[in-house]
Amino acid sequence: MPKMGESIMEATVLKWLKKPGDTIEQDESVLEVATDKVDTEVPSTHAGTLKEVLAKEGEVVKVGKVIAIITTDVVVQGITPETPVAPIQTEISVKHSPSLGSNGHSQESYKSSNRFYSPLVKSIAKQESIAMAELETITGSGLEGRVTKKDILLYVQNRKTGPVAVRVQPVSSTPLVPVSISAGDEIIQMDRMRKMIAERMVDSKRISPHVTSFVEADVTNIVLWRTKMKDDFQKRTGEALTFTPFFIEAVAKAIKDYPLINVQVDGDRIIRKRDINIGMAVALPSGNLIVPVIKNADQFNLTGLSKIVNDLAKRARENKLKPDELAGGTFTISNVGTFGNVMGTPIIMQPQVAILAIGAIQKKPAVIETPSGDAIAIRHKMFLSHSYDHRVVDGALGGSVVRRIADYLEKFDSQYSI
Numbered sequence: 001m002p003k004m005g006e007s008i009m010e011a012t013v014l015k016w017l018k019k020p021g022d023t024i025e026q027d028e029s030v031l032e033v034a035t036d037k038v039d040t041e042v043p044s045t046h047a048g049t050l051k052e053v054l055a056k057e058g059e060v061v062k063v064g065k066v067i068a069i070i071t072t073d074v075v076v077q078g079i080t081p082e083t084p085v086a087p088i089q090t091e092i093s094v095k096h097s098p099s100l101g102s103n104g105h106s107q108e109s110y111k112s113s114n115r116f117y118s119p120l121v122k123s124i125a126k127q128e129s130i131a132m133a134e135l136e137t138i139t140g141s142g143l144e145g146r147v148t149k150k151d152i153l154l155y156v157q158n159r160k161t162g163p164v165a166v167r168v169q170p171v172s173s174t175p176l177v178p179v180s181i182s183a184g185d186e187i188i189q190m191d192r193m194r195k196m197i198a199e200r201m202v203d204s205k206r207i208s209p210h211v212t213s214f215v216e217a218d219v220t221n222i223v224l225w226r227t228k229m230k231d232d233f234q235k236r237t238g239e240a241l242t243f244t245p246f247f248i249e250a251v252a253k254a255i256k257d258y259p260l261i262n263v264q265v266d267g268d269r270i271i272r273k274r275d276i277n278i279g280m281a282v283a284l285p286s287g288n289l290i291v292p293v294i295k296n297a298d299q300f301n302l303t304g305l306s307k308i309v310n311d312l313a314k315r316a317r318e319n320k321l322k323p324d325e326l327a328g329g330t331f332t333i334s335n336v337g338t339f340g341n342v343m344g345t346p347i348i349m350q351p352q353v354a355i356l357a358i359g360a361i362q363k364k365p366a367v368i369e370t371p372s373g374d375a376i377a378i379r380h381k382m383f384l385s386h387s388y389d390h391r392v393v394d395g396a397l398g399g400s401v402v403r404r405i406a407d408y409l410e411k412f413d414s415q416y417s418i
Contacts, residue, residue, distance in 0.1 A: 001033070001042075001055075001061045001062065001063050001064060001065050001067050002042060002063070003063050003064070008035050008063060008323045008327075009062065009063055010035075010060055010061060010062045010063060010119070010120075010123055011033040011034060011035045011060070011061060011063070012033060012034045012035075012058065012059070012060050012061075012119050013031060013032075013033055013055045013056065013057050013058065013059050013061060013067065014031075014032040014033055014034050014039065014057065014058075015031065015032045015057055016030070016031045016053060016057060017029055017030055017031055017032065017041070018030050018031070018050050019050065019053075020050050020051060020052060020053060021049065021050065022049070022050050023048075023049055023050075024044045024046075024047060024048060024049065024050055024070060025044070025047050026043075026044060026045070026046055026047040027043045027044065028043060028044055029041040029042065029043050029044075030042055030043065030044045030050070030068065031067070031068075034119075034192060035323050039193075039319060040319075040321075040322070040323070044070060046070055046072050047072060048070040048071050048072035049070065049071050049072075050068060050069075050070055051068075051069045051070060051071045052068065052069045053067070053068050054066055054067055054068055054069065055067040055068070060119050060122060060123040060126065115136065115146070115147075116146055116195060116199075117135070117146075117147060118146075118148075118149075118196075118199065120149055121147050121148070121149060121152050124149070124152050124153065124156070125152065128156050128159075130152075130156075135147070138151060138152060138155050139151065146199070191286070191288075193286070193288045193290075194288055197288060197289065200349075200350065201347050203350060204347050204348050204349070204350050205347060207350060208348050208350070208353070208389040208390075208391065209389065209390040209391060210345070210347070210348065210387050210388075210389070210390070211387065211388055211390045211393075211395065211398060212345045212346075212385055212386060212387045212388075213385075213386045213388075213395065213398050213399040213402050214343060214383055214384065214385050214386075214402075215383070215384045215386075215399075215402045215403050215405075215406045216381055216382070216383050216384075216406075217381065217382055217383075217384055217405075217406035217409045217410055218366070218379050218380070218381050218410050219246075219361060219380050219381065219382055219409050219410065219412075220379045220380045220381075221410070221411075221412045221413075221414045222243070222246050222380075222409060222412045223361060223380040224380075224414065225412065225414050225416065226241055226243070226246075229241065229418070233303075233306075233418065237303060237306070237307070239303075239306050239307055239310050240306075240310060241306055242306070242309065242310070243335075243361070244280060244305075244309045244333075244335065245302050245305035245306045245309055246302070246409065246412070247333055247335070247356075247358055247405075247409070248278050248280070248294060248297055248305050248309070248333065249297075249300075249301075249302060249305060249408075250405045250408035250409050251278060251297075251331060251333060251356060251405055252276050252278060252297045252298035253298070253404075253408050254401055254404040254405045254408060255276050255298070255330075255331060255401075256276070256298060257404055258397060258400060258401045258404065259272060260272070260392075260393075260397060261331065261353070261354050261388070261393060261397060261398075261401045262276060262330050262331060263353055263392060264330070264351040264352065264353065265351065265353065265389065265391060265392055266351075270392055273330045275295065275296055275328075275330065276296065276297050276298045276330060276331070277293050277294065277295045277296065277297065277328050277329050277330045277331075278293065278294050278297040278329065278330070278331050278332070278333065279291040279292065279293045279294075279329035279331070279332040279333070279349060279352075280292065280294065280309065280312070280313075280332070280333055280334075280335075281332065281333070281334040281335070282312070282313050282316040282317065283338070284316065284317060285317060289334075290316050290321070290326065291326065291329065291332060291349060292312040292313075292315075292316050292321055292325050292326055293325060293326060293327065293328055293329040294308050294309070294312070295328060301418070302416075302418055303418050312325065329349060329352060330352060331352060331354055331355070331356075332346075332348075332349045332352060332354075332355040332356070333355070333356045333357075333358060334346050334355060334356070334357050334358070335357075335358045336357050336358065336359060336360075336385075337358055337359045337360035337361060337382065340360055341359060341360060342359040342360050342362065342382075342383055343357065343359045343383040343385045344357040344359070344385050345357070345385060345387055346385065346387050347387065348387060348388070348389055353388060353389035353391075353392055353393055354386065354387065354388040354389065354393060354398070354401070355386075355387050355388075356384060356385070356386050356387075356402065356405065357384070357385040357386075357387070358382065358384060358385075359382045359383040359384070359385065360382065361380050361381070361382045362380070362381060362382065363378050363379070363380060363381075364378070364379055364380075364381045365377070365378060365379075366378075366379040366381065384402050384405060384406055385402075386398055386399075386401060386402035386405075388401075
């Protein structure tokens with residue numbers, strides 16, 4: 001299992017694209033895997049024949065463990081092509097996990113349960129040889145009684161120190177408030193990504209007390225400048241000039257002014273992040289959302305940001321992002337205006353402490369100051385919705401940050417040259 005990012009320690013085998021006996025070219029995709037951040041294909045490091053598959057579909061495998069063996073025929077120096085050469089086995093970077101754990105439990109897939117278990121919880125259960133029947137007895141503190149990492153680690157600790165009384169509760173796939181299903185209703189099973197999004201959103205609301213501040217920004221200068229420059233920009237750079245780079249640039253500047261919004265919480269410690277890494281929510285064709293991250297966003301100009309934004313958005317929709325491109329975010333923006341919404345109350349991406357929702361740009365009559373006095377004019381305006389973690393971000397800071405973002409957007413230089 002190849003290393004797919006600094007924070008990725010394991011991956012789930014989704015599907016083998018080749019079967020034993022198949023010929024494989026170097027760099028040809030052999031299987032699909034899923035991490036907690038992205039689905040991706042794994043290419044072969046050598047050309048040859050797939051001899052053996054060591055990791056089953058649905059199995060969670062640690063990075064660096066062997067998942068398959070390929071045989072490759074090579075010509076050894078000093079031996080002619082006519083000389084028989086024994087096949088050399090090449091491991092696609094675990095030796096096969098034993099079928100039984102230390103206490104005799106089989107390594108189960110946990111697929112037979114109606115209860116949802118995250119890949120991390122299932123991985124811990126396998127490592128500790130916790131059978132399905134035993135896993136089902138663990139009381140969960142998560143949504144609808146789901147077992148969290150903290151729950152299973154506490155159970156393992158108590159399990160090792162001696163017998164422990166476990167409160168058994170019936171496991172049911174029905175929600176706490178029963179739903180009503182009528183004839184003709186369609187039942188849609190959540191896919192893996194939707195389950196992951198649901199779990200993370202509930203966790204975020206449980207972890208962080210959310211507060212949202214709103215500001216209306218006048219972005220007339222940006223709209224008029226973009227309208228004038230976008231065709232020339234497209235011809236010179238080959239890139240579309242969207243509004244997203246303007247928003248990212250303004251956010252990065254505001255974060256530099258208010259660095260205490262660029263923090264994370266670790267227990268009773270506040271970790272102030274050095275880098276400004278801005279995530280941008282991208283809607284996928286499936287309807288799900290994914291959030292690629294622009295690392296060191298404050299170090300790029302509009303042209304650089306445009307290229308990065310377009311590239312990440314394109315590859316996100318094509319499912320070609322690398323795991324590292326989804327990790328390390330310190331602040332997130334979500335453009336709800338794409339769907340015609342004027343404002344929203346976004347949910348924070350943990351372990352970040354703030355997220356900005358950007359509403360639709362609308363033409364509105366507004367009172368403006370002119371040398372000859374106040375006048376009414378048509379202006380391009382939008383709402384900015386800033387949700388923040390009230391454990392560490394007070395209203396003064398949260399409100400000041402979104403006001404400063406609006407200031408940078410409103411003061412955009414209409415003579416700006418790229």
